Amino acid sequence: MSGFLSTLFNRAKAAKPWWSRSYEGASSGRRALGWSAMRNQHSAAQAARAPLSYRARSLVANNAYAAAAVEAWAAALIGTGIVPTVKAVIAARWLAWTDEADADGVGDFYALTALMVRGMVIDGESFALLINAPAGLRLRVLHPEQVDAALTRPLPNGGRIVNGIEFDAFGTRVAYHIFKDRPELGLGLPLTPVRVPAEDVVHLFRTDFPGQVRGVSWFAPALVRLAELDEWHGAQIMRQKVGALVTGFVTSVDGAVPFDGEQDGSALIGSLEPGAMVVLPPGKDVRFSDPPAIAEEANSFAKITLHEIAAALGLPYEILTGDLSAVNYSSIRAGLVEWRRRIEMVQHNVIVFQALRPIWRRWVTLELLASRIEGEFAAVLAVRWICPRQQWVDPSKDVKAEIDAIGAGLMSRREAVASRGMDIEALDTEIAADQARAKTLGLAFTAGGAAPTALPAPAASDELETEGAAA
Structure with a gap:
């Protein structure tokens, strides 16, 4: 029985008191050390x-x-x-x-x-x-x-x-x-x-x-990440530059080098020409440097950081x-x-x-x-x-959706025109002027944008009405 009471006591002692904070974000324990707060915005x-x-x-x-x-x-x-x-x-x-x-x-x-x-x-x-x-x-x-x-x-x-x-x-x-x-x-x-x-x-x-x-x-919200990305990018570029400074190493037992080059102190800076065939004497070895490549995890890190920056900038x-x-x-x-x-x-x-x-x-x-x-x-x-x-990704689908919505009475033509950044009165005036001009010139256009075709010749009665209107 004493063991059971001891277990209950230990559990009650370990449990949080009823008056403790229920929001962990407002706690002041070890996990909250170093958190910043903004009391007066x-x-x-x-x-x-x-x-x-x-x-x-x-x-x-x-x-x-x-x-x-x-x-x-x-x-x-x-x-x-x-x-x-x-x-x-x-x-x-x-x-x-x-x-x-x-x-x-x-x-x-x-x-x-x-x-x-x-x-x-x-x-x-x-x-x-x-x-x-x-x-x-x-x-x-x-x-x-x-x-x-x-x-x-x-x-x-x-x-x-x-x-x-x-x-x-x-x-x-x-x-x-x-x-x-x-x-x-x-x-x-x-x-x-x-x-x-x-x-x-x-x-x-x-x-x-x-x-x-x-x-x-x-x-x-993005300044720190942008500055750190700049520093990281500069470090990656410097890493590539340093790795490319040295291209090859020649190991020689007697100190002789089978290449021509310029003497720089105790080192001989040599070079190889395209298509050259070089026979190395016994005891000599040539090794080339292996410049560091940008690892896949580095590309992933850059992409994650850019996602954070984009989110911070909205x-x-x-x-x-x-x-x-x-x-x-x-x-x-x-x-x-x-x-x-x-x-x-x-x-x-x-x-x-x-x-x-x-x-x-x-x-x-x-x-x-x-x-x-x-x-x-x-x-x-x-x-x-x-x-x-x-502008949307697929304008044709959006136009068809607008036409269907107007036909079903779910939106007005004025609303559709306004969503395109245009005024419906100005648009209607412009369309009427275009149609009047096309009719005057004897042109007809199809909705699909086909080439204009000549309108049929007006009947005699139409000609009389046109002359009377002009008079």
Whole structure:
């Protein structure tokens, strides 16, 4: 009986008390030694924002995968441009303005938005000024360093300035404190930030947690892996170089070497020519070096690391590396579907809301005041933004699926056209114009894209109707 009681006692002693933690991730035992923790996300983001940005810029400038990641995100999010769906007259004026939008005259409006998206991916954020020029709205993209991140202090009215962004007592952004020139272009002169109202500044960044003030680089989860991959790749290349430095060894008993060459101290650097026949005297031996080859486990390690980097950057592995050797139609489509959900989320929740909507509001206001467009402010302000259509792996299957869905009443033709990045009114007008032109020229086209054929000659009654209409 005493043995039974002893066993129960030992089991009760070994068991965890009822008040111990039930989540192992929150435990503080031996297994949790060395784990990092982020108690205050706001202060952590403020402290890490600048170092992450500097390191991400360096990697994008020097690392092929980092550069490919930035271009992949910019191409997917902006592409040829996110355009508004408006009436034809306003659309024509908007199209003309896009070529004049850049205050510096370097690119058009869509080039500016692509530049801002690249900055958001690398630095975590990007800024642009809305300038009311006599000829209309102008935009100037700012470098993130121009917003004074060192300026943080409370204000007498109950507000505060955090990292160069001013908030009122209710926590609403009211102003940005901006250097007129970038700090590195100041020639060492002290720069004083200028207070710019928040309504004149576009601040584009992905919000990662509530109350976030400034953006954090999208490369934050991938920086360590990218840097380590660079170091590993450099070590592999050096290993191959060192292994190829020495090509052969000649062993001689009496010190004589049966080759010609240059004397370098006690060593003779010789060479062999193609097609040469060399007879070695007794006691002499020639051995060639065996340079190390890149083992299969090294290739597997590199691939696993690239998978981790792609996951950290939110990109499919195939998009990051261009390696399509292990994919088929089903796997690549499944990967692209998930990625395109992320693309749509960022396009509508970040780019449209933070950048395109305030730009459109300012543009509409200035255009109406200058009488360059006509209409009610509320009606013109209401606009739907159409993102560039993402191309699929097999377009023919997707088109057939859309046709079937429209025929079954599961989607409208307007929705299908909008998903292609087009406006249905503009498309219908263009189709009608094409058909009228084809009819005037006596052309007929088939749906399969066959060569045009001449239409049958009009009947006499048709000719009379045409002449009467012309009269």
